[in-house]
Structures are given as structure tokens and as C-alpha cells.
Amino acid sequence: MLKHFLIFLLALTGMLICIPSDWLPVNMRLQWADWFGADAYIEPPGSRATPIYSNQVICPEDLPGWRKAQVIEGVSIRATKACIPDNPFTIATAVMGSNRVSPDTLNKSGLTPDAIVKGRDLDGDGDPDEIHIRLEVIELNGGSPEMQEPTTQFSIAPGIKPGLWVFAPKTLGMATENFESNRARALLRLPAPVIRVEQGDTVKITLENTHYMPHTIHFHGVDHAFLDENGEGNDGVPVTSEQALMPGFARTYDLNPRHAGTMYYHCHVQPQVHIMMGLQGMFVVEENRPNNLVQTLNVGAGHVRVPSKSVSEKYHREYDLHYQDIDIDLSNLIQQNNDVRLITEQMHRQYNASQAISDFYTLNGQSFPYTFRESLIVASPNENIKLRVANGGSHGIALHTHGHKTTLTHNDGVPVPEGAQITRDVFWIATSQRADLDLNTNNDGLHSYGDGVWLLHDHEEKGITNNGIGPGGNIGAIVYESFMREDGWPLTFGNSYEQYFSAEYYQRQLPVWHSYSNGFFDEAGPDITHIARVVGYWFFLGLALIQFVYLVKRFGSKI
Amino acid sequence: MNTRHQNLQRISLLFIWMVNAGASAEQVNNHAHHGMHLDNTGMVMNNNMDKLPVECSAISEDHAFTVYANVEYAKSFAGNSFGMSQHHYQVEPCSRITVTFVNQDEVRHQWMVHGLPNYIYPGGMFHLEAAGGKSQTGTFIVPGSDTTYLVHCDMAQHMEKGMKGQLQVGAGDGQLWAIPGVTGSINRDRYSGNKGVNRAALVAALFLLAVLVIYGARLFKKS
Ligand SMILES: [Cu+2]
Ligand SMILES: [Cu+2]
Numbered sequence: 001m002l003k004h005f006l007i008f009l010l011a012l013t014g015m016l017i018c019i020p021s022d023w024l025p026v027n028m029r030l031q032w033a034d035w036f037g038a039d040a041y042i043e044p045p046g047s048r049a050t051p052i053y054s055n056q057v058i059c060p061e062d063l064p065g066w067r068k069a070q071v072i073e074g075v076s077i078r079a080t081k082a083c084i085p086d087n088p089f090t091i092a093t094a095v096m097g098s099n100r101v102s103p104d105t106l107n108k109s110g111l112t113p114d115a116i117v118k119g120r121d122l123d124g125d126g127d128p129d130e131i132h133i134r135l136e137v138i139e140l141n142g143g144s145p146e147m148q149e150p151t152t153q154f155s156i157a158p159g160i161k162p163g164l165w166v167f168a169p170k171t172l173g174m175a176t177e178n179f180e181s182n183r184a185r186a187l188l189r190l191p192a193p194v195i196r197v198e199q200g201d202t203v204k205i206t207l208e209n210t211h212y213m214p215h216t217i218h219f220h221g222v223d224h225a226f227l228d229e230n231g232e233g234n235d236g237v238p239v240t241s242e243q244a245l246m247p248g249f250a251r252t253y254d255l256n257p258r259h260a261g262t263m264y265y266h267c268h269v270q271p272q273v274h275i276m277m278g279l280q281g282m283f284v285v286e287e288n289r290p291n292n293l294v295q296t297l298n299v300g301a302g303h304v305r306v307p308s309k310s311v312s313e314k315y316h317r318e319y320d321l322h323y324q325d326i327d328i329d330l331s332n333l334i335q336q337n338n339d340v341r342l343i344t345e346q347m348h349r350q351y352n353a354s355q356a357i358s359d360f361y362t363l364n365g366q367s368f369p370y371t372f373r374e375s376l377i378v379a380s381p382n383e384n385i386k387l388r389v390a391n392g393g394s395h396g397i398a399l400h401t402h403g404h405k406t407t408l409t410h411n412d413g414v415p416v417p418e419g420a421q422i423t424r425d426v427f428w429i430a431t432s433q434r435a436d437l438d439l440n441t442n443n444d445g446l447h448s449y450g451d452g453v454w455l456l457h458d459h460e461e462k463g464i465t466n467n468g469i470g471p472g473g474n475i476g477a478i479v480y481e482s483f484m485r486e487d488g489w490p491l492t493f494g495n496s497y498e499q500y501f502s503a504e505y506y507q508r509q510l511p512v513w514h515s516y517s518n519g520f521f522d523e524a525g526p527d528i529t530h531i532a533r534v535v536g537y538w539f540f541l542g543l544a545l546i547q548f549v550y551l552v553k554r555f556g557s558k559i
Numbered sequence: 560m561n562t563r564h565q566n567l568q569r570i571s572l573l574f575i576w577m578v579n580a581g582a583s584a585e586q587v588n589n590h591a592h593h594g595m596h597l598d599n600t601g602m603v604m605n606n607n608m609d610k611l612p613v614e615c616s617a618i619s620e621d622h623a624f625t626v627y628a629n630v631e632y633a634k635s636f637a638g639n640s641f642g643m644s645q646h647h648y649q650v651e652p653c654s655r656i657t658v659t660f661v662n663q664d665e666v667r668h669q670w671m672v673h674g675l676p677n678y679i680y681p682g683g684m685f686h687l688e689a690a691g692g693k694s695q696t697g698t699f700i701v702p703g704s705d706t707t708y709l710v711h712c713d714m715a716q717h718m719e720k721g722m723k724g725q726l727q728v729g730a731g732d733g734q735l736w737a738i739p740g741v742t743g744s745i746n747r748d749r750y751s752g753n754k755g756v757n758r759a760a761l762v763a764a765l766f767l768l769a770v771l772v773i774y775g776a777r778l779f780k781k782s
Binding site: 103114139140143144146147148151152170175184208209212213247248249336341342506 | 629686701714746748749
């Protein structure tokens with residue numbers, strides 16, 4: 001009896017010793033401190049060792065010499081500063097037409113002979129006006145009945161591979177890049193290619209549905225008749241225009257755009273799903289000029305290395321900027337099952353677009369830091385640069401230019417009258433709107449503050465994160481030539497980019513300021529003392545209860 | 560089986576772009592020499608009528624396959640979208656195989672074999688690509704060992720959604736996963752069923768449980 005009473009007292013004492021002080025009411029602790037002094041110093045837990053993280057080459061070397069200015073098939077292709085430049089043979093083929101280049105150029109372009117067919121010069125002004133483009137539908141980062149990782153991979157940022165659908169140029173051969181990886185070849189990527197034609201062209205666009213779901217194309221803002229010559233639907237909308245195009249089938253759309261401007265195209269089958277999966281691209285109609293061979297496809301958008309005659313009259317450079325966002329809850333669905341009936345049901349019936357929240361924000365198909373590899377706007381002083389901006393995301397974007405105020409010259413392809421043009425540093429671009437901006441680099445304290453590395457980003461702050469981790473999202477930059485390094489990366493004065501090129505950073509595994517804070521902001525380790533006290537408290541509580549029940553029972557039976 | 564699958568998966572990714580930007584003139588010549596053919600109807604790559612693999616002293620047999628690509632063939636395998644008429648091919652070692660690939664869809668398709676010896680087939684593959692509505696014919700000679708080769712269309716998701724097969728040479732060396740109508744998948748799809756079926760399954764399970772309880776009770780009673 002006495003033994004059990006002693007154990008009971010001991011357990012109570014243990015409980016009191018173990019109880020974490022922050023569990024007690026503050027007033028009690030203050031009173032206690034008045035009587036006996038403050039608590040003793042307890043050393044906080046140390047910092048965790050920073051995990052070893054993988055990083056990638058920030059700016060790969062340009063081995064084939066694609067960055068430099070060059071003439072291919074008589075096409076003058078401008079130099080580009082981008083870390084990952086576009087294939088100049090694809091550009092030359094896009095300008096000349098896949099039916100009008102040498103077999104060697106066509107091979108190096110990766111396109112099929114009928115990918116971009118250019119025909120007769122209808123208005124006799126020295127350039128072909130019959131344009132026939134073929135597009136396929138490609139799934140990136142899709143699922144598989146046997147592999148444990150996505151197929152035909154395309155990373156929007158380090159380690160981030162959301163399932164995507166894109167329109168792609170018609171390519172020859174395999175979908176993957178080379179024999180060592182299952183990465184998608186360069187022509188198969190987000191966003192869908194920018195299509196460029198001339199005002200008045202007779203344009204045919206054949207959709208070859210190489211994907212396992214039905215799709216269409218709706219040409220948004222591009223002049224087209226509701227019915228084509230054969231009386232068939234030409235607007236891309238299931239029900240009102242035509243039946244959705246089934247897997248394995250092809251359909252040709254006829255366009256004859258009478259007005260120039262920055263337009264848009266997208267799939268119109270279950271748009272709340274298909275547009276958000278990536279089936280959307282920019283469509284640019286250039287003003288008609290003599291001998292105006294335009295770059296019919298700009299794969300991956302960005303720098304236009306063969307600008308049209310009309311743009312070259314007024315502008316020193318031209319950039320296509322396509323903004324999108326991705327809801328991972330939608331895009332992951334294609335990775336979970338292989339049966340197309342299950343995928344269809346989950347995407348179009350189980351998934352609820354009205355409750356969607358976007359996780360990733362892209363500029364030209366990539367999120368920071370990859371945006372810096374391909375989509376920097378390189379400038380020199382005293383230039384006018386044409387920015388064609390399209391927002392294909394589910395949210396508006398508040399596009400902010402550091403160090404510059406740009407002027408809005410066109411809304412949805414329609415010119416804004418000279419006197420009514422607005423100059424400002426944040427432009428709101430709603431979903432599916434296009435804005436043509438004139439970036440003037442004259443250092444006058446209004447249009448430009450001079451040379452530098454000036455960010456260009458969405459000021460809706462979630463847009464500059466990768467699933468909430470910053471910096472990420474659609475961050476781009478206006479970089480003056482004097483601030484460009486030889487390798488294509490901007491000359492910067494802040495912290496290293498290294499950790500942003502690791503998948504672990506965006507998987508929330510690295511302390512954000514680790515690379516330059518000398519350990520001040522490393523991740524704190526576990527509070528072992530606290531854990532031990534909590535465990536001890538519950539142990540002694542249990543022990544005390546057992547003894548208490550035992551004593552009560554014994555005591556009760558004695559009476 | 561698992562390792563085998565992974566090896567073949569890796570092999571399926573083996574690919575040297577036929578005349579890519581980095582290829583040397585010599586490689587280009589090699590390709591031309593190896594029966595490269597390309598036009599509006601598609602292409603034939605690494606066509607080989609007469610070069611014998613080292614293990615073969617002569618061609619053992621001549622085989623001719625006509626394979627159709629058509630979404631209609633997907634109907635035989637629920638949950639697929641793309642199809643081909645044949646998924647399993649059986650030949651003797653050192654056979655010479657002529658494939659006529661008839662594409663009845665309106666989009667392009669491929670009939671490719673991977674894992675062939677590099678010294679005859681650059682990139683280890685034999686590749687037919689037929690434009691929509693076109694056909695391609697090509698010939699290749701298989702080596703002398705018992706091996707199972709992957710046959711597929713490499714367009715994104717076409718293999719996954721129906722266009723996969725296997726070429727078994729001799730006794731082969733195992734089967735590949737997820738060949739429609741031949742082998743199963745590693746990653747199992749999650750079918751949700753419907754209310755009626757789920758309820759029936761629950762009733763059946765309860766009934767079986769009752770049977771077990773009754774049986775158990777009787778057993779204990781006896782002892
Ligand atoms: Cu669609
Ligand atoms: Cu196919």
C-alpha cells in the first residue's frame with residue numbers, strides 16, 4: 001500500500017517536472033518568476049544540416065551555334081541572346097515553307113515536308129499568300145501503363161512536370177529528344193507555337209488529331225467565315241459549328257484574315273479543361289507589305305528572330321509573350337490512369353473547374369528560373385520594342401515593368417488611336433485578352449530609367465511563385481545588352497541562382513535564404529527537450545492514474 | 560520480369576535523330592547508305608535487305624507482315640484510342656522480315672523496332688513512318704539470339720493507348736508489359752465501379768462473412 005502511494009507521489013512529481021512551461025498560464029509563470037526568478041536558459045535546437053541538392057547547368061553552352069546571326073535558305077535570322085535559342089533551321093523553314101527548303105534544312109528543322117506549305121503569290125507582291133499549316137496534338141508528361149514517371153517529359157521549372165496538352169508543329173520521327181532520355185524533343189513543348197501570317201493570306205490550318213481525346217481549334221479574333229467553302233463548320237465550337245475531331249482524324253480550317261493584329265487560338269472542346277491543359281496559342285496577323293516573308297511559326301514564343309516588314313518599320317525588336325497558368329489537380333489526372341474512359345470521366349465530370357486554384361504560372365511555357373533561359377527581353381538604349389502579350393490563363397495578370405512605362409498601342413489586335421494611348425507601368429490583361437505594348441528604351445526618366453536588369457512580372461503575387469514558392473512563376477526581365485553576359489545569362493548583383501536550379505528548392509526542402517545568410521536563416525532542428533518532456537508528462541500521468549485507481553480500489557475494499 | 564521490362568523500356572528510348580543538327584557528314588552518309596527514304600508519304604529508316612548480323616551465316620526464313628494502323632483496332636481493347644492489327648510477331652533467329660505498314664488513319668503513325676544491333680542499325684532501330692492514309696514497306700534482318708524486341712508507335716501516348724507490340728525471335732527472352740491482348744500492365748487503373756455493383760459486392764462480402772462465422776462456430780462446437 002505504502003509502496004503504491006510512494007510511486008503515485010513520484011509519478012506526480014515527474015509530471016510536474018516534465019510539464020512544458022508554456023502549457024502553464026502566463027500569470028502563474030509570472031507569479032512564479034516573482035517568487036523564484038525567471039526560468040533558466042535552455043539552449044534552442046541547432047540548425048538542421050542543409051540537404052544536398054542537385055543543380056543543373058544554369059545556361060547550357062550553345063554547341064551548334066544557334067545563337068549567332070545567320071543566313072539559312074536566304075533567310076536572315078537575327079542573333080539571339082537566349083541561353084536556349086530556337087533552332088535556326090526550324091525558323092528558316094517556317095519562313096520559307098517546308099515545301100521550299102533543301103532536304104538538308106528540312107531534316108535539321110525536324111518538320112515534315114507538309115508541315116508548313118507555302119503556295120502562290122496571289123497579290124503579286126513578292127511573297128506567298130497561300131499558307132497551309134499542319135498542327136498535331138501532343139501530350140507532355142503523360143501517364144503510362146508501365147513506367148513510374150511521366151512520358152514525353154517537359155519541365156516548366158526544375159523538377160516540375162505537370163501533365164499538358166499542346167498543339168505542336170507536324171514533326172517527323174519520335175517524340176523524345178534522344179536515346180538517353182525520355183524528354184520531349186524541343187519542338188514539342190508548352191506553349192503551342194505562335195502562328196504568324198500576313199493580312200489577306202489564304203490560310204489553311206489542318207488539325208491532325210494525334211491525341212487520344214477529341215479536340216477542335218477555335219480561331220479567336222482571327223477573321224474567318226462561320227462556314228467554309230464546303231458549307232462545313234469553321235468556328236471550332238462543338239454543337240454550333242462542328243463535331244469534335246476524334247482521335248486519328250484530321251480537319252482543315254479556312255481563314256482569310258482581313259485585319260492585322262495579335263490574336264489567339266485554342267481548342268473549344270470542354271474549354272474549361274482543354275484550354276487549361278495547354279491547347280492554346282498566339283496568332284499574329286501581320287500587315288501586308290511587299291516581299292514580306294513572315295516567320296509562320298515561332299516555337300515556344302519569345303524573341304521573333306525574323307520580324308515582318310511592317311514590324312521592322314517601327315520597331316527594333318519584337319517579342320511574343322504568352323502567359324498561362326496551371327492547376328495541378330487537373331493536369332495530374334492524365335498521369336493517374338491509362339484507360340481513356342477513366343481519364344475522360346475524371347477530367348470532365350469529377351474535376352470541378354469552378355473550384356480550380358492555379359498552382360503554376362508560366363511565361364512562354366516555363367516558370368522562373370527557366371523563363372530567364374528563353375524569355376528575357378534584351379534591349380539597347382533608344383529603341384522601340386514591340387511586345388505582343390497574350391494572357392491565356394484562368395486569371396487576369398497585372399503586368400508590371402520595372403524601370404519602364406510602356407505604351408499600349410493595340411487592344412485585342414485593334415489599334416488604339418494615337419491621342420488615346422495610355423502609358424503606364426502596370427497593365428491589367430484579362431483572360432484571353434491581347435495587348436501590344438511599345439517598350440521605349442529612351443532614358444528620359446519616364447519611358448526608361450536607363451540600362452539594367454529590370455524585372456517584368458505579374459503583380460498578382462501568387463503569379464510569381466511555383467506552387468507558392470518564390471521566386472518562380474512568370475517572372476521575366478528586360479535586360480540591356482550592357483548587362484548581358486556572354487553565356488546568355490544577365491549580369492546580376494544579388495544572390496546566386498544556384499538553388500533555384502534545384503528541384504528540391506521548389507519541393508520546399510531548402511531554406512529560402514540558405515545560399516547567402518551564413519546559417520542565420522537555416523532550418524531549425526527538432527526541439528528534443530520539449531519532445532522528451534511531453535512524452536515524460538504523458539508517461540507519468542498514466543503511471544499516476546494507474547496507482548490512483550489501484551489505491552482507491554484498495555482503500556474502498558478496506559472500508 | 561521487372562528488370563527485363565526496365566531494360567526494354569530504356570531500349571525503347573534509344574534514338575538517334577536521323578540527320579540531326581549535330582550529326583556529322585559521315586553519319587549522314589551512313590544513313591543514306593543504310594536505306595533512308597523520306598517523302599510526303601513518310602519514311603523508312605535503316606532498311607536492310609542483305610547485311611547479316613554476326614551470329615547469322617545465312618538468312619533462315621523470309622517473313623512478310625502487313626500491319627494496319629487504324630483507330631478501329633482500338634475497339635477490341637477497351638480504354639484504348641489507337642490501334643494496330645497485330646501485336647505479337649513470331650520469327651526464327653536470322654529471319655529477314657518485310658513489313659508493310661498501312662496507315663488507315665488521317666494522322667501519321669510509326670512501326671518501330673528497338674534494340675537491334677547498332678553496327679547494322681544506327682540507333683539500334685528499324686523505323687517505318689507512314690503519313691495519314693499512306694503505307695510504307697521496309698525490310699530488316701534480326702540477329703541470331705532468342706530475344707523479344709519492342710515494336711511500337713513512338714508518337715506521344717500512342718504506345719500507351721494501344722500501339723504496342725512485341726517481336727519474339729526464337730523462344731524470345733521474356734514478354735513485355737502492357738501488350739494489348741497479350742500481357743497486363745504494371746500500373747493498374749483505378750475503376751470506381753458504380754453504386755449498384757458496390758452494393759452487390761458489399762452484400763456478397765457480408766454473406767461470405769456470415770458463412771465463415773457459422774462454419775467457425777460449428778467447428779468449435781464439434782471440438
Ligand atoms: Cu480539346
Ligand atoms: Cu501512332
